Amino acid sequence: xxxxxxxxxxxxxxxxxxxxxxxxxxxxxxxxxxxxxxxxxxxxxxxxxxxxxxxxxxxxxxxxxxxxxxxxxxxxxxxxxxxxxxxxxxxxxxxxxxxxxxxxxxxxxxxxxxxxxxxxxxxxxxxxxxxxxxxxxxxxxxxxxxxxxxxxxxxxxxxxxx
Amino acid sequence: xxxxxxxxxxxxxxxxxxxxxxxxxxxxxxxxxxxxxxxxxxxxxxxxxxxxxxxxxxxxxxxxxxxxxxxxxxxxxxxxxxxxxxxxxxxxxxxxxxxxxxxxxxxxxxxxxxxxxxxxxxxxxxxxxxxxxxxxxxxxxxxxxxxxxxxxxxxxxxxxxxxxxxxxxxxxxxxxxxxxxxxxxxxxxxxxxxxxxxxxxxxxxxxxxxxxxxxxxxxxxxxxxxxxxxxxxxxxxxxxxxxxxxxxxxxxxxxxxxxxxxxxxxxxxxxxxxxxxxxxxxxxxxxxxxxxxxxxxxxxxxxxxxxxxxxxxxxxxxxxxxxxxxxxxxxxxxxxxxxxxxxxxxxxxxxxxxxxxxxxxxxxxxxxxxxxxxxxxxxxxxxxxxxxxxxxxxxxxxxxxxxxxxxxxxxxxxxxxxxxxxxxxxxxxxxxxxxxxxxxxxxxxxxxxxxxxxxxxxxxxxxxxxxxxxxxxxxxxxxxxxxxxxxxxxxxxxxxxxxxxxxxxxxxxxxxxxxxxxxxxxxxxxxxxxxxxxxxxxxxxxxxxxxxxxxxxxxxxxxxxx
Numbered sequence: 001x002x003x004x005x006x007x008x009x010x011x012x013x014x015x016x017x018x019x020x021x022x023x024x025x026x027x028x029x030x031x032x033x034x035x036x037x038x039x040x041x042x043x044x045x046x047x048x049x050x051x052x053x054x055x056x057x058x059x060x061x062x063x064x065x066x067x068x069x070x071x072x073x074x075x076x077x078x079x080x081x082x083x084x085x086x087x088x089x090x091x092x093x094x095x096x097x098x099x100x101x102x103x104x105x106x107x108x109x110x111x112x113x114x115x116x117x118x119x120x121x122x123x124x125x126x127x128x129x130x131x132x133x134x135x136x137x138x139x140x141x142x143x144x145x146x147x148x149x150x151x152x153x154x155x156x157x158x159x160x161x162x
Numbered sequence: 163x164x165x166x167x168x169x170x171x172x173x174x175x176x177x178x179x180x181x182x183x184x185x186x187x188x189x190x191x192x193x194x195x196x197x198x199x200x201x202x203x204x205x206x207x208x209x210x211x212x213x214x215x216x217x218x219x220x221x222x223x224x225x226x227x228x229x230x231x232x233x234x235x236x237x238x239x240x241x242x243x244x245x246x247x248x249x250x251x252x253x254x255x256x257x258x259x260x261x262x263x264x265x266x267x268x269x270x271x272x273x274x275x276x277x278x279x280x281x282x283x284x285x286x287x288x289x290x291x292x293x294x295x296x297x298x299x300x301x302x303x304x305x306x307x308x309x310x311x312x313x314x315x316x317x318x319x320x321x322x323x324x325x326x327x328x329x330x331x332x333x334x335x336x337x338x339x340x341x342x343x344x345x346x347x348x349x350x351x352x353x354x355x356x357x358x359x360x361x362x363x364x365x366x367x368x369x370x371x372x373x374x375x376x377x378x379x380x381x382x383x384x385x386x387x388x389x390x391x392x393x394x395x396x397x398x399x400x401x402x403x404x405x406x407x408x409x410x411x412x413x414x415x416x417x418x419x420x421x422x423x424x425x426x427x428x429x430x431x432x433x434x435x436x437x438x439x440x441x442x443x444x445x446x447x448x449x450x451x452x453x454x455x456x457x458x459x460x461x462x463x464x465x466x467x468x469x470x471x472x473x474x475x476x477x478x479x480x481x482x483x484x485x486x487x488x489x490x491x492x493x494x495x496x497x498x499x500x501x502x503x504x505x506x507x508x509x510x511x512x513x514x515x516x517x518x519x520x521x522x523x524x525x526x527x528x529x530x531x532x533x534x535x536x537x538x539x540x541x542x543x544x545x546x547x548x549x550x551x552x553x554x555x556x557x558x559x560x561x562x563x564x565x566x567x568x569x570x571x572x573x574x575x576x577x578x579x580x581x582x583x584x585x586x587x588x589x590x591x592x593x594x595x596x597x598x599x600x601x602x603x604x605x606x607x608x609x610x611x612x613x614x615x616x617x618x619x620x621x622x623x624x625x626x627x628x629x630x631x632x633x634x635x636x637x638x639x640x641x642x643x644x645x646x647x648x649x650x651x652x653x654x655x656x657x658x659x660x661x662x663x664x665x666x667x668x669x670x671x672x673x674x675x676x677x678x679x680x681x682x683x684x685x686x687x688x689x690x691x692x693x694x695x696x697x698x699x700x701x702x703x704x705x706x707x708x709x710x711x712x713x714x715x716x717x718x719x720x721x722x723x724x
Contacts (some may be wrong), residue, residue: 025502031509038516069498094505096498096549118505118546121512 017041017132018060022052022078023067023094032065035121036128049078056086063112063131065124068095068102079106088138090131094119173463180455181448188447196440200433207429208395211353211422212409215395218351218359219411219420225264225347226307226415229322229339232261234305236268237326237335245270245335251279264343266319271297271334282338284315300325300334307416309363310341310379318378320344320369341378345371348420356406357424362388364417384408388421397426497549504546511538565715566605568638568645569594575609576636579616586624588632595638600715601645603692608712611685611696612636615649615708618681621672622653622706644694645714650707655700664698 019041023029029045036043044059046052050073052064064082068075079091093114095103103114112131115124236254244250255268267282275292291297294313300306300323308321323336348370351359361369366385371378382388383401388410395409405426410419514535518528572594583590601608616636623632635650656664660671665686689696694712 025506028502028506028509031506031513035509035513035516096501116550117501118508118542121509 017128018062019043019128020052020055020061020064021045022047022049022064022070022075024048024070025067032121032124036125039125041128041132049073049075049081052078053081053085056082056089061086061089062135063128064089064091065128066091066093068093068106068114076102076106079109079111083110088135088142090135092124092127092131169463169467172466173459176462177455177459180458181451185448185451188451189444192440192444192447196437200436203433203436204430207432208407208409211357211407211424211429212395212411214351214353215359215409215411215420215422218348218422219413222348222361222420223413223415225344226322226413229262229264229337230305230307230324230415232258232265233322233324233335233337235261237324238328242270242272242326242329242333246278248279248281251281255281258337264340266338266340268338269336271336273301273331273333278333286314289314296321296323296336297334300336301332309367309416309418310369312379317341345378349373351422353422353424354428355425356428357422359420359422361413361418361420369418382421388419395422500549501546504542504549507538508542511535511542564602564605565600566603566608567598567600568647569597569599571605571608572612572636572638575612575616579613579620582617583620583634586620586632587629588620588623588634591633591635591637593635593637593639595640595645599638599640599645601692601712602715603712607688608692611688611710612647612649614681614685615710618708619649619651619653619706622651626653640714643714645712647710647712648707649709650705652705655702655705657702661698661700665696 017040019036021029021032021036021043022045023032024047026047029047033043033045044055044061046055048070052066055061056064066075066079066082070078075093075095079093082089082091090112091106091110093103093106093111094117095114096117103111107114112134113127115127236258240250240254245254251268251270255265258265258268267280267284269280269282269286270278271291272278275290275294275297277286277289277291280286296306296308296311299308305324306322308323310318310320312318313321319341320339321336322339323334326333326335348361349359349372351357352373356374358373360372360382362382362385363369366382368378368380368382372382384398387398387400388408395407397405397407399405406423407426407429408421408423410421412419518532518535521528572592576590576592580590616634619634620632623634626632631652633652636648637650638645638647640646656671665682686696689710689712692712694710696708696710698706698708700706
């Protein structure tokens with residue numbers, strides 16, 4: 001819950017999109033980061049699942065672009081861990097064609113979408129933007145719910161007294 | 163080849179056991195039985211010959227005894243005076259003749275050996291016999307039966323004589339035995355072709371005619387070997403070199419032997435026949451055993467070979483399946499690995515484009531660069547398309563039933579086999595049914611079927627036309643609520659016999675090692691499992707056409723109406 005409030009507090013105020021790219025190919029990370037930065041968002045990179053989790057623990061992130069096939073902790077494990085610790089963060093899975101089945105599994109357990117490698121940068125940006133929109137909508141919904149709850153609570157207290 | 167040699171060894175082992183094991187008691191039985199049987203036969207044959215000798219000797223003995231008794235009776239009942247007259251002697255002779263026709267003449271002698279009276283075919287009266295051996299023996303012993311001798315008449319004959327003592331001076335009555343009659347009596351035995359009987363005296367001289375050889379009174383060359391008295395028959399090698407079975411029986415009246423001989427070859431000839439029969443039975447039985455054994459063995463071996471072949475096929479099939487799976491996995495891994503650098507290239511390209519956008523000049527160099535980059539993008543897309551088809555082929559999506567769009571599906575298949583057809587110089591034509599035609603099924607398995615059919619067709623045209631003139635047509639069309647997917651080639655085609663077997667497992671027309679003979683049977687299974695059927699038409703020398711008929715996807719059919 002503390003994380004939730006943290007993202008809520010900070011994310012709500014922020015206008016810039018924070019993207020975390022996770023891939024074991026350093027050059028890809030670098031170039032894609034440059035490209036996305038040019039589109040106007042803040043981009044961080046991580047070359048492994050563990051690094052990504054470490055980064056998430058300390059910095060705000062809205063959208064994670066996650067390669068499914070990585071050495072060490074693979075995309076699915078990482079995805080599971082992110083779901084656990086940062087439920088609001090939207091995750092886009094990158095997959096080779098051979099692992100489409102597992103990508104579908106990922107979708108079922110709540111990934112925003114999956115993209116087939118090699119992915120066109122424009123398509124990637126489109127998906128990231130959509131995910132950003134979804135994130136904002138989601139966050140908005142939660143804020144509204146919280147607001148309603150806080151508005152209702154005095155009445156509830158009254159009910160209890162009565 | 164090693165396997166066949168092994169088969170042969172097993173075959174020999176089975177055949178050996180199957181024939182030798184029954185053959186040993188069979189042969190043993192025949193041999194032992196044969197030996198016992200021939201032994202018994204031999205004893206019986208030899209026994210019969212000795213019996214004949216004994217019986218015959220007894221008969222001759224009895225004959226001689228009777229003749230002497232006849233003579234004694236006449237002597238006893240007549241007086242010397244009576245018999246000395248021609249008339250009296252004639253009467254006595256006719257009396258004797260009545261008793262036995264064996265008497266040839268009759269004579270009376272006084273004590274000095276003077277022939278007093280004679281009746282018979284010769285003229286012997288008045289001759290003096292005092293020095294004759296028979297007369298002296300008769301005077302000494304009372305009665306005498308002579309060997310065959312010549313005497314005064316100079317022809318071989320035998321005599322019976324008795325001394326009569328009832329008057330003052332002894333006198334002698336003598337009768338001659340009819341030589342022919344005695345001959346016929348003594349030599350009357352005939353056994354087979356060579357069996358004969360004859361009499362020899364103690365010096366080995368013939369006392370009766372031996373039918374096969376030797377004159378009366380001649381010397382028998384083998385007489386030393388006729389050991390008398392019931393010793394039974396023996397086989398001896400005679401002087402003329404022929405082996406004979408000989409049985410000799412002594413007489414009691416004279417020191418003679420009655421000999422029965424028969425060539426061994428004839429006497430025991432039956433035994434040779436028995437051996438012949440036994441050998442024939444042995445050979446026939448052995449041959450029958452061998453034939454049966456051989457038949458059974460070859461059946462066992464052929465069954466064994468079939469089982470072996472089947473096992474080998476199965477092994478091969480398993481091996482192939484494993485290899486295919488491995489290959490698929492490898493291809494998938496490979497394609498996946500290619501995707502990563504492609505991804506990098508793609509993003510690099512995108513970045514370059516961005517940077518280019520920044521510089522943004524209308525210069526020719528910039529335009530050319532942009533065109534080159536577009537080309538790069540195109541090539542990357544092409545690569546990624548290739549890896550995608552490889553990945554989708556290698557993927558094992560089992561039993562995933564869904565709607566397959568036929569046109570798209572066929573395009574994908576053609577992308578895979580197109581290059582092969584092009585390289586092989588085959589004119590490859592595809593007729594797709596147009597949009598919105600789909601079937602229900604597993605795309606990857608359907609792909610396997612169509613790929614198999616097309617590859618077979620390509621093989622067939624390559625075999626016939628080489629790298630020029632081959633044609634393969636793939637066509638798909640709707641007909642009667644079903645999709646008809648045909649793969650037609652102008653290859654060699656096949657005859658009715660092969661056509662009938664084409665879908666059975668392990669049937670292949672390709673050289674050994676090139677095909678498992680499973681492809682079409684697997685196709686058949688897949689198509690059947692999708693609720694369709696597969697068929698083939700073929701004309702020898704013109705080509706074949708395989709047709710897969712699949713039910714169309716129902717919801718797709720009904721959608722326009724709803």
